[in-house]
Amino acid sequence: MPIRKPDGARRSIRRKASKTNDGRGGVTSQTAAVVTPPPSRAKAASSRPSASERLARIGIRREEDLVLHLPLRYEDHTHVTPLAQVKIGETVQTEGVVVSAEIQYRPRRQLVCLIRDEERNASLVLRFFSFYPSHQKALAPAARVRVFGDVRDGYYGPEIVHPQFKVVTGETTLPDRLTPVYPTTAGLSQDLLRKVIERALVADPKRLDETLPDDVVRRRKLWKFGDAVRFLHAPPPRLSPLTQKALDARTHPAWTRLKFDELLAQQLSLKAHRKARSAKRAPVLTGTGELTAALLARVGFRLTRAQERVWREISHDLKRAMPMQRLLQGDVGSGKTVVAALAALQAIESGKQVAFMAPTEILAEQHFRKLSSWLSGVGIDIVGLSGSLPAKQRRKAQEVLASGEAPFAVGTHALFQEGVAMPKLGLAIVDEQHRFGVAQRLALRDKGLAEAHQLMMSATPIPRTLAMTFYADLDVSVLDEMPPGRAPVTTKLIGEKRRAQIVDWVGKACREGRQAYWVCPLIEESEKLELQTAVALHDELTQTFGEAIRVGLVHGRMKPDEKAATMDAFARGEIGVLVATTVIEVGVDVPNASIMVIEHAERFGLAQLHQLRGRVGRGSTESTCVLLFEEPLTETAKQRLKVIYETTDGFEIARQDLLIRGPGEFLGARQSGVPLLRFADLERDVGLIEQARDAADALLQTDPAAAERHLERWVGGRQAFIKA
Ligand code: ADP
Ligand code: MG
Secondary structure, eight states: OOOOHHHHHHHHHHHHHHHOOOSSSTTOOOOOSOOOOOOTTTGGGOOOOOHHHHHHHOOOHHHHHHHHHHOOOOESSOOOOOOOOTTTOEEEEEEEEEEEEEEOSEEEEOEEEEETTTTTTTEEEEEEOOOOOHHHTTOOOEEEEEEEEEEETTEEEEEESSSSEEEESOOOOOOSOOEOOOOOOOTOOHHHHHHHHHHHHHHHHHGGGGGHHHHHHHHOOOOOOHHHHHHHHHHOOSSOOOOHHHHHOOOOOHHHHHHHHHHHHHHHHHHHHHHHHHOOOOOOOOOOSHHHHHHHSSSSSSOOOHHHHHEEEEEEEEHHHSSSEEOOOOOESHHHHHHHHHHHHHHHHOEEEEEEEEEHHHHHHHHHHHHHHHHHHGGGOOOETTTTEEEEEEHHHHHHHHHTTTOEEEEEEEHHHHOOTTTTEEEEEEESSTTHHHHHHHIIIIIIITTEEEEEEEEOOOHHHHHHTTTTTTTEEEOOSSOOTTOOOOEEEEGGGGHHHHHHHHHHHHHOOOOEEEOOOOOEEEEEEEHHHHHHHHHHHHHHGGSSOOOOOOOOOOHHHHHHHHHHHHHHHOSSSSOOOOGGGGTOTTTTTEEEEETTTGOOOHHHHHHHHHHHSSSSOOOOEEEEEEESSSSSHHHHHHHHHOOOOOOHHHHHHHHHHOHHHHHHHHHTTTTOOOSTTTTHHHHHHHHHHHHHHHHHHHHHHHHHHHHHHHTTTOOOSSOO
């Protein structure tokens, strides 16, 4: 029997559909049965959420929100195709009279119904894999049914699996518009959504009013809001192929209007946030210059021009009462840490406390050491908030911070989030900001840090569209110059077959006093497997290299103090080869290490490869990064390896990365559920973003009431894009 498991396929689609509330997403087909399929037995009927709870789940909290809940796609229910003209492969609405409806048990339980058009001698099978007794009852012999669905070639001829169907009696009218299919969630039927949306569209005409002044609409040749919304919810049938295509691709002027409005709301909201920030008071951190001068005398190098410029910008910000929100961008190795340390000291000179956060234990630990060594002669104690701290010491650390006595805390982001009280907090520094994503960035704002200055650091440049949108409220400083005396890193792409040669070569180099990182393959599906691989690799290299070279191992499952001890031994040169999982990915700084071997480089993302490679080339020795790869390579793996081989410029790599992956990953917010843009697309709608930005400025100038109205429609009652 040619049954291609449609039920399983359909289930997975439904699951997806229930998660998809962003208005695009992967819902390709979704049948809206008139009779809802049975719920899973496990669910007790009593714990069912109400319709309004379900609506809230897809972001609809007010009636007005229904107006902006736009279809994913459309179905054409405006005409009935005679049964005899139904063609395999098409999506149709047709009608017939039920001949039979029986439950079959082979190969699995299913309801099979045959409908016919006697006059023209045509028939169609309707097949249901999940059904209620009510289905069978409705499909009684001689009943006339109207069905809708995809026709395929079944065992008995044309058939539709899980059609939408309706019993028709007497004269019926057909809709004169396309039927919208909305993003929805489990337990919220299309019928219900259509009904409540239709009602919301007519109930209060004000909901379709223009928020924008006439001239804005006319000058930008935008559709009127009301026209656009009405069109998108109920487009006329038989559109020209071109119009239909534009509608599906969301390039139709009606869509453009909605996207423009959405982006405009975002821009207005960002500007509102900025304004709110300027009204806030952060401590004025004038400093005395004493500690910063002492630090500069101790680091053993001169700041690059870029570092000096950036340091001036930050220092200037700190002296103002408006809370700083500055992003310090600089490629891997450009020297962001010292700039952060200078900022910290200016705050401390002004009698305030500083929190320095890093995304990983290793990095936090390393910052702690580096800063401690720089500051030991300066007379500033740093409190390290590490996960490895015994409970007693941790409490002690929290105490000295809470009393305001200790000025400087360094630790992981997680530790700070657990709630470390710093009553005199003047500056919060977040390292490797890109690792946190938009969600955390916004969360941080709510953490009582709003009154402190904030310095965020990132090695990953923010793509232009993101800079104009989600990061538009930040000031940005760029370190566009590397410290002098760096030997360039040579990148080698080596096929797995020649791995033995690399092992030999690394052994030889390390016996001559060089040091190497050896990064294990990334195994996303299984941390356990990754760990096993790391241990196996460590054993292998220990055996191969024998007495002469000590091989160390770091991985994510180690206790923080074990990790730190190993990193230390590596930094002191006692370990020659350090086998590591990706825990070393960000920020680790051991200048003597000059070899980086990455196994199965084809599995890593571009940003990761760039970060990993950035671990070498920090000293004056000529450095090498060996990318071992296994064939066959996928097309994107090939692209990535090509990019990493051809360029060492972090900005260019980020640009390419964005081209390959799209901005969603960068935002790191896909999984976290932050309300991002529902309609506009950061890649395709760059032009609109620019227009919206300009329009936002103009609107705030000329018609603040309109701006207010617009924000209310798009953001009111919903979580703000950006909270002030
Ligand atoms: P990143 O920007 O990747 O965080 P780091 O702050 O870790 O870079 O700096 C990389 C290395 O360069 C460190 O060892 C740091 O001490 C050193 N460094 C920073 N600034 C300079 C400079 N102006 N001259 C020489 N070395 C520097
Ligand atoms: Mg760093």
